Structure formats: C-alpha cells, structure tokens
Amino acid sequence: MSLTPKSVDFNEIWPNLRSTAEAVITLGNVNRSDWSTRFSDVYTLCVAHPEPYADRLYNETKQFLENHVQNMLATKVALDPCSTSTVNGEPDLLQRYYDAWTEYSQGVKYLDNLYSYLNQQHIKKQKISDAEVVYGNLSSDTMEQMEIGELGLDIWHIYMIKNLSDDLVKHILEDIKADRCGSPEITPNRVKIISGVVHSFVQVRGYKRTGQLKLYQELVEFPLVMASADYYDNEAAKLLKTCTVSQYMEEVIKILEEETKRAKKFLHATSMWRLRKKCEDRFVNRRLDFIYSECKDMVSQEKRKDLRNMYKILKPIADNLKSQLIHTFLDHIKNEGLETISTLSGENIHIQFVENMLKVHQKFHELIADVFENDSLFLSALDKACASIINRRPGDRQPCRSAEYVAKYCDTLLKKSKTTEAEIDQKLTNNITIFKYIEDKDVYQKFYSRLLAKRLIHEQSQSMDAEEAMINRLKQACGYEFTNKLHRMFTDISLSVDLNNKFNNHLKQENIDLGINLSIKVLQAGAWPLGPTQVVIPFAVPQEFEKSIRMFEAFYHKSFNGRKLTWLHHMCHGELKLGYLKKTYIVTMQTYQMAMLLLFESCDSLTCKDIQSTLQLNSETFQKHLQSLLESKLLNASSENLEGNTKIELNFDYSNKRTKFKITSAMQKETQQEQIEHTISAVDEDRKLYLQAAIVRIMKSRKVLKHNALIQEILSQSRVSFTPSISMIKKCIESLIDKQYIERTPNSGDEYSYVA
Incomplete structure (x- = not known):
C-alpha cells in the first residue's frame, strides 16, 4: 500500500467502509484482510489529494451511528406489548x-480503533485545550469534533437514554x-442487568x-436517594x-449493612x-431521643454489646450529636472513680x-478499646474524668492530696523491700x-524531692537504677527544669561516694587512724x-567525733578552696556498739x-543539767532525743520530768532478743496536717x-502588653x-509594680509597660 496522498473517490470507498463499520458495531465477523483494508481506506480518505475527506468521513460516520442507534431503539429496545419476557408483569x-x-x-470501542488515524491526526489536533476551556471561557464541547468512540457514546x-430514561x-x-423486600426475582443475573444499566449512565x-x-x-x-428516604x-x-x-439498634445496624451491600451491587461507588x-439520618439522627432513652442505664450497667451497637450507629454522625453518650460515659467514670477513692483510710x-x-x-481504657474502638473523643472523656477525680478537693478550704499520695506511693516502691x-x-x-x-505538679515535686532526700541520705533506696529511671520518667513527662534539682541530688550522692574513697585513701597514705568508720x-x-531543719x-561535738570532723574539713578545704561546710548533725546517724x-x-x-x-562511758549516771550543758543542746532538742533513749529502756530516769536535777543512769538490766536494732529517729512533733500545710505554704511561696x-x-x-494578653x-x-x-497572678503583678519592674501605661487602665 502506498502512503503517498492521491486523488480518490469518496463515494467509491465509503460503501465498503460503511459495511465493515456496520459489522463492527453489531459485533459481526470481519476477516483480517477486510479489517486491514478498511484501516487503509480511513487513512486514504484523511490524506486525499487535493482535498482531504476527513470532515466528510466524520459526518457520514456520525449519520451512520445516529441511524444505527435509532434503529436499535425502534426494533430492539423500545417497549413491545407482545413481548413474552416480563418482570412484574411488564415487558422487560x-x-x-x-x-x-x-x-x-x-x-463502539472496536470502531474507535478502526478510526484511530482520523482520531489521532485530525480530531485530536483540533481539540480545545484545558487552558482554553478555563481561561478562554469556552465549553469543552464547543467548536470541536469528538473522537469516534466519544461520538458513539454521545x-x-x-x-437512546433521553428517550428511555424515565422508564429505565x-x-x-x-x-x-x-430487592429490599427480599423478592426471589432479583437473581444474580438480574443484579448484573440492573448494575449494567445503571453504570451505562456513567460510562456514556x-x-x-x-x-x-x-x-x-x-x-x-x-x-433513588429520595425514594430511599421515604422507605427508611x-x-x-x-x-x-x-x-x-x-433491638432497634441491632436492626438499624443490619439495615445499614444491607444498604451498603446493595449500593455496592447496583450503584456507582460515589x-x-x-x-x-x-x-443514618432517618434511622439515627431523627430518632436520637429514642436511642438515648436508655443510654444512662446501658452505660451505668456497662452493657458492652448495646454500647458497641450504639457507638456503631452514632459513629458516622456529627460529634455534637454523640455528645450525650460521651457525657454520660464521662459521668459514669467520675462516679465510679469517686466511689472507689471516697472510702480510703x-x-x-x-x-x-x-x-x-x-x-x-x-x-x-480497655472498655474504650473494646467498645468504642479507641475513639479519641472517648479517650478524651476518660482523661477529663480521671483529671476531675484526681484533682478533686474534699472541701473549699482543704487542699487536694493527690500529689502527696502519688509521691508517697513512689517512695513506698523505691524504698528497700522484697519487691x-x-x-x-x-x-x-x-x-x-x-x-x-495531676494539675499541681509543683506540689508533687515538693513532696517527691523531700522523700527522695530521705531515701538518699539514709540509704533506704532499693536500687539507684530504679531511682534514676523514675527521675528520667518525670523528666520525659515534665521537662528538664522539673527534675533539675532531683538530678543534682542524685549527682551529689555519686560524688560523695568518690569523695569518701579519696578521703580514705588520704588517711591510708598519711597513716592516720580515726578510730571510727566515717x-x-x-x-x-x-x-x-531540707526545709526549716537547715537552721x-x-x-x-563529742570528743570521739572531733578528730574525724577536723580531718575531713582539712582534706575538703584543701581539695575545694573557698567552699563552706555546714554540718547537719541532726540528719546524721551511726552504729554504736554496747559492750557493758x-x-x-x-x-x-x-x-x-x-x-x-x-x-x-566514764560514769554510770548523770543529771539532765550535766548532759545538756556538756552537749550544749537547746531544751527542745535535748528533751526529744533523751526521751527516745528512755523509751528504748537503754537509760532510766529518776523522774518523769526531765529537769535539771533529774538523774539519768544506764540500765544494766537491759535485754533484747535482737542483737542489732535501730532506735527510731526523733521526728519533729508535727501532725500530718501541719506537715501538709507547711508543704503547701512552701509551694505557694515558690x-x-x-x-x-x-x-x-x-x-x-x-515591652508593652494588655492585661488579658499577659x-x-x-x-x-x-x-x-x-x-x-x-x-x-494579679497580686504578683501588683507586687512587681510596687518593686518598679513594670508600670501601668499612662492613659490606659489595662496595659502594662516594662521598666528598663
């Protein structure tokens, strides 16, 4: 076949091309040689000399397709009262x-292939671009020919569709x-037909x-949506x-699942x-009062199946419509939580x-995962409820003790035990x-730091690794600033171990024997x-300790010039061997x-006056510590009143089943309430x-800021x-104004300026 343009007779070529097109459009048999020849005919007409026949070929093909579709409508598709194929008594x-x-x-797809040269070289080159449609204010259908496949669908x-759409x-x-009513006539083949018809409106x-x-x-x-609304x-x-x-919720879930399946069977995905x-609107949104009528009982009795069903049908609707279930659930958590902690003693x-x-x-948390699919709204409700319970104050003037309890719980775990x-x-x-x-995390920090100090000073920690891990958890939760002092306390203990080793090595090198283990x-x-006890x-200091203290001070000041040591004897303890x-x-x-x-050691009895004057203790400290020795039976007193001439003597009849024991430290005589008040007061100052x-x-x-913004x-x-x-906050602002750090901006009652 020659590709050179030549003069041809359209009327001679078109009848054969039309005949093949008719066989293609009706899915008839077309042999390979005829198919190849028709490809050549399309090419020949499009490049004919001196005048191409592309436009005439397009118009003739369009007329052919119009006649073919009209003929199909009249002979194959339109209602035929004599037809024996029926559905519900009407012709199918x-x-x-x-x-x-x-x-x-x-x-049409095969025909589009046959006309591929016309499509590619003639029609596509004349198409209006997307830019011309958008910026040229033109319709995509205006002033252009369609490809043959598109033309056939149009x-x-x-x-066809415009004539039959109402009936279809x-x-x-x-x-x-x-199908909704469960009719046996809606067979799989029937579903295929309905779906095919529906999708033809998309494909066309x-x-x-x-x-x-x-x-x-x-x-x-x-x-369909309007008809379905009435049905629903x-x-x-x-x-x-x-x-x-x-039962209603179970039926609604069942209907929703069926409708979803039905939509997949018959309709387009959109x-x-x-x-x-x-x-959902007809079964759920408009029936919320009925659905919520038993919500409180379901939540309070934790009927998981019903709550799961309620969540399923409420999940897709707006959050504000789910609020009643969420609030009911939140109140239930609050009630159970408050009931759980109200009887603690x-x-x-x-x-x-x-x-x-x-x-x-x-x-x-487990219930939310099981019933509410870890929905963030319900997890948020759990957080709000827990925060409300934990930060609840027993009374207006009573502080919340949650921070204290949580800090003491940590103290219990971290102290030496069999755990x-x-x-x-x-x-x-x-x-x-x-x-x-906990909202008042600074209160927790105050309690935790004091308890940590006791554990570290008195060596009560179960594990230093556990202590450090806990501090790191707090750091992760609240940041470095929150745990800065805790880290420094921990560091001090580590440095003290090294310092003691160096001091002991120093004593060995100097061949010095202190007489005690220090x-x-x-x-x-x-x-x-260390609070007020820092005073x-x-x-x-007894003679037995004097040498050790002076030696350590000399060693320390030699190693760290300019530092001051203050001995906190009230926080020290030691082991004393009784051999009498x-x-x-x-x-x-x-x-x-x-x-x-x-x-x-040098006498068997002394008066209170002698003991107090020798040790130079104040009356309160003297009475408190002497009393603990009397209560332990190591010493006996001639009178209950520990006054100047009261005689104190060793109890040589003392006996104890245990050969190694501890005399309980004499603590400050503060009630628990006073300790809490002191801590809260310190927190307020901080x-x-x-x-x-x-x-x-x-x-x-x-520099300048409005009151509300500040x-x-x-x-x-x-x-x-x-x-x-x-x-x-207002008191602090007033205090800073008095101290001239900030001032009120002139001519403005609610604005502050920084005083440089």
Missing part, C-alpha cells in the same frame, strides 16, 4: 436495554425496592473532562412500634456514602489511692499514668529540700542520741516567685507545673 425493558448497550458499547445518550429509572427503582459520559457523573446523579442517584422513614416508624432500644448518610491510703485509680483507668526490680519498674511506669493527670555526704545547699542547731551489758548489742541511732550515750519571674520575662520580651501568656507558661489562680 431493562434486559433489552442492557443487551443492546453491551453490544453497542463494545462495538449519540447513544441523545437517541422507574424499573431500576422498582427492582431495588423489590466518561469521556467528558468534567461532570462525568452528572447524568448518572440526575437520572438515578437523586431519585416507614421502616423506622415500624421498628419504633415493636422494638426496644437494644453513591454509597450518600445513600448511607440518608439511611489507714496508713497505706496512698497505695490504695494510686492502685484504685489505676484499676479505674485501666478498666475504662523485685521488674515489679517496681512496671508499677512506676503505671504510676506515671496517674501523675500526668561516711560523709556533701550536699549542695540549693538542691536539697543549724547548737551542738558540742550481758550481751553485746549494735544499735543504729541519731548523732544526738549517740552523743548522750557516749557521755556514760509559685509567687515563679510567677513574678515569668511576668518579668514576658514583659522584658514584649494573663494568657502566664497561664500558658505555668501550665506545665501548676494552674495559678487569677487572684494570685
């Missing part, structure tokens, strides 16, 4: 349309209704650049008359959510509090869950929460108690300083540690 229009469409749509739409849609809706506009689904939506989707209303009304809430949304109240709260949290490290680690990890809900902890004054109590009794005893006691007993520093920092950065900045910065009251 859907079957005939489906058969015709299946044949035609496939034939002609089907004009001559009527039968589609009837068949879908019959598939070549469009925009709005491919518009025809389908207008003809099928909109009428009627079904919902029937169910309300016969079902309980539990219709599924619209149909389901309409179903005894010495181990802190253990009960934390472990009971963990049980509540774990129970409802394994793995158990301690797991419990401390769980404890952080409760800690995160272990000293050097603590940074700013890091350790040095007057004390004349029938059995030898080793007793652990405080320094003051040890000093008193050492006075009896808060005022923190807020004042924050205000100065903010104002230094901003309040918000302060709340934002302090939220990590505590939530200050507005009144406290």
Whole structure:
C-alpha cells in the first residue's frame, strides 16, 4: 500500500467502509484482510489529494451511528406489548436495554480503533485545550469534533437514554425496592442487568473532562436517594412500634449493612456514602431521643454489646450529636472513680489511692478499646474524668492530696523491700499514668524531692537504677527544669561516694587512724529540700567525733578552696556498739542520741543539767532525743520530768532478743496536717516567685502588653507545673509594680509597660 496522498473517490470507498463499520458495531465477523483494508481506506480518505475527506468521513460516520442507534431503539429496545419476557408483569425493558448497550458499547470501542488515524491526526489536533476551556471561557464541547468512540457514546445518550430514561429509572427503582423486600426475582443475573444499566449512565459520559457523573446523579442517584428516604422513614416508624432500644439498634445496624451491600451491587461507588448518610439520618439522627432513652442505664450497667451497637450507629454522625453518650460515659467514670477513692483510710491510703485509680483507668481504657474502638473523643472523656477525680478537693478550704499520695506511693516502691526490680519498674511506669493527670505538679515535686532526700541520705533506696529511671520518667513527662534539682541530688550522692574513697585513701597514705568508720555526704545547699531543719542547731561535738570532723574539713578545704561546710548533725546517724551489758548489742541511732550515750562511758549516771550543758543542746532538742533513749529502756530516769536535777543512769538490766536494732529517729512533733500545710505554704511561696519571674520575662520580651494578653501568656507558661489562680497572678503583678519592674501605661487602665 502506498502512503503517498492521491486523488480518490469518496463515494467509491465509503460503501465498503460503511459495511465493515456496520459489522463492527453489531459485533459481526470481519476477516483480517477486510479489517486491514478498511484501516487503509480511513487513512486514504484523511490524506486525499487535493482535498482531504476527513470532515466528510466524520459526518457520514456520525449519520451512520445516529441511524444505527435509532434503529436499535425502534426494533430492539423500545417497549413491545407482545413481548413474552416480563418482570412484574411488564415487558422487560431493562434486559433489552442492557443487551443492546453491551453490544453497542463494545462495538463502539472496536470502531474507535478502526478510526484511530482520523482520531489521532485530525480530531485530536483540533481539540480545545484545558487552558482554553478555563481561561478562554469556552465549553469543552464547543467548536470541536469528538473522537469516534466519544461520538458513539454521545449519540447513544441523545437517541437512546433521553428517550428511555424515565422508564429505565422507574424499573431500576422498582427492582431495588423489590430487592429490599427480599423478592426471589432479583437473581444474580438480574443484579448484573440492573448494575449494567445503571453504570451505562456513567460510562456514556466518561469521556467528558468534567461532570462525568452528572447524568448518572440526575437520572438515578437523586431519585433513588429520595425514594430511599421515604422507605427508611416507614421502616423506622415500624421498628419504633415493636422494638426496644437494644433491638432497634441491632436492626438499624443490619439495615445499614444491607444498604451498603446493595449500593455496592447496583450503584456507582460515589453513591454509597450518600445513600448511607440518608439511611443514618432517618434511622439515627431523627430518632436520637429514642436511642438515648436508655443510654444512662446501658452505660451505668456497662452493657458492652448495646454500647458497641450504639457507638456503631452514632459513629458516622456529627460529634455534637454523640455528645450525650460521651457525657454520660464521662459521668459514669467520675462516679465510679469517686466511689472507689471516697472510702480510703489507714496508713497505706496512698497505695490504695494510686492502685484504685489505676484499676479505674485501666478498666475504662480497655472498655474504650473494646467498645468504642479507641475513639479519641472517648479517650478524651476518660482523661477529663480521671483529671476531675484526681484533682478533686474534699472541701473549699482543704487542699487536694493527690500529689502527696502519688509521691508517697513512689517512695513506698523505691524504698528497700522484697519487691523485685521488674515489679517496681512496671508499677512506676503505671504510676506515671496517674501523675500526668495531676494539675499541681509543683506540689508533687515538693513532696517527691523531700522523700527522695530521705531515701538518699539514709540509704533506704532499693536500687539507684530504679531511682534514676523514675527521675528520667518525670523528666520525659515534665521537662528538664522539673527534675533539675532531683538530678543534682542524685549527682551529689555519686560524688560523695568518690569523695569518701579519696578521703580514705588520704588517711591510708598519711597513716592516720580515726578510730571510727566515717561516711560523709556533701550536699549542695540549693538542691536539697531540707526545709526549716537547715537552721543549724547548737551542738558540742563529742570528743570521739572531733578528730574525724577536723580531718575531713582539712582534706575538703584543701581539695575545694573557698567552699563552706555546714554540718547537719541532726540528719546524721551511726552504729554504736554496747559492750557493758550481758550481751553485746549494735544499735543504729541519731548523732544526738549517740552523743548522750557516749557521755556514760566514764560514769554510770548523770543529771539532765550535766548532759545538756556538756552537749550544749537547746531544751527542745535535748528533751526529744533523751526521751527516745528512755523509751528504748537503754537509760532510766529518776523522774518523769526531765529537769535539771533529774538523774539519768544506764540500765544494766537491759535485754533484747535482737542483737542489732535501730532506735527510731526523733521526728519533729508535727501532725500530718501541719506537715501538709507547711508543704503547701512552701509551694505557694515558690509559685509567687515563679510567677513574678515569668511576668518579668514576658514583659522584658514584649515591652508593652494588655492585661488579658499577659494573663494568657502566664497561664500558658505555668501550665506545665501548676494552674495559678487569677487572684494570685494579679497580686504578683501588683507586687512587681510596687518593686518598679513594670508600670501601668499612662492613659490606659489595662496595659502594662516594662521598666528598663
């Protein structure tokens, strides 16, 4: 075949081409040689000389397709009253349309291939670009020819669908209704036909650049959704008359699943959510009062199956419509949590509090996972409920003790016990869950740091690794600033171990024997929460200790020039060996108690006046520590009143089953309430300083700031540690104005300026 353009007779070539086109469009047999020849004919007509016949070929093919579709409509598809193929007593229009469409749509694809040269070299080159459509304000269908495949689909739409759409849609809706009613006539083959007809409305506009689904939506989707809404209303009304809430929800879930499957069977994918949304609106949104009527009982009795069903049907609707279920669930957690902790009592109240709260949290966390699919709204409700329970104040003037309990719970775990490290680690990890809900984290920090100090000083920790791991957990939860002092305390203990080793090596090198075993902890004054006990109590150090103390001071000042050592004897303890009794005893006691007993090394009895004056102790400290020795029976007193001439003597008849024991440290005579009040008072002072520093920092950065904006900045910065009251913030602002750090801006009552 020559590809050179030549003069040809259109009327001579077209009849053969038309004949082959007719065989192709009807899926008839076309032999290979005829097919190849027709390809050549299309090419020849498109490049004919002197005038190409491309436009005439296009018009003749268009006319051929129009005639073919009109003929199919008249002879194969239109209603035929004599037809014996029926559905519901009427001629089966859907079957005939489906058969015709299946044949035609496939034939048009083959015909589009036959005309590929016309499509590529003539039609496509004349197409309007997307840019011209958008920026040239032109329609994508204006002033252009369509490719033959597109043309065939457009002609089907004009001559077939426009004429039959009303009847087709009527039968589609009837068949879908019959399927809902469980009609046996809706067989798998029938489903295939309905789906094919429905999708033909999409496929016939598939070549469009925009709005491919518009025809389908207008003809099928909109009428079906409206008809379905009426059906759903009627079904919902029937169910309300016969079902309980539990049964109703089960039926609704079943219907929703069936409608989803039905949409997948018959409709385009985009219709599924619209149909389901309409179903949810009629069965759920408009029946919320009925669904919620038993919500409180279901939640309070924790009926998991019913709650799971309720969540399933409420999940897709707007969050505000689910709020009643969420609030009911939140109130239930609050009630159970408050009931759990309201009856706590005894010495181990802190253990009960934390472990009971963990049980509540774990129970409802598992319930949310099982019933509510870990929905963030329900997890948020759990957080709010737990925060409300944990931060609840017993009364207006009573402080919340949760921070104290959680800190003491950690102290119990970290002290020496028979608990394994793995158990301690797991419990401390769980404890952080409760800690995160505490609002007054600075109160927790105060209690925790004091308890940590006692454990470290008195060497009561189960494991230093566990201590460090807990501090790291707190650091991860609240940041470096929160645990800065805790880290420094921990570091001091490590450095003290090294310092003691160096001191002992120094003594060996100098060949010095102190006569006692000495272990000293050097603590940074700013890091350790030693409270009011940091005030040095007057004390004349016994001769037995004097040499050791002076030697260590000399060694320390030589190593660290310029540092000052303050001895905290009231925090020291030691072991004293008693050899004057029938059995030898080793007793652990405080320094003051040890000093008193050492006075009896050279005599068997002394007066209170002699003991106090020798040790130079104040009356309160003297009475307190002497009393503990009398209560332990190591000493006897001639009178209950420990006054100047009261005689104190050794008890040579002392006996104890244990040869190694400890005399309980004489603690400050403060009630538990006084200790809590003292801690809260210290926290309040810290808060005022923190807020004042924050205000100065903010104002230094901003220079000028409105009152409300300053309040918000302060709340934002302090939220990590505590939530200050507005009144406290205002007092701090006034204090800084008095100190001339900031001032009120002239001519403005609610604006502050930084004073440089």
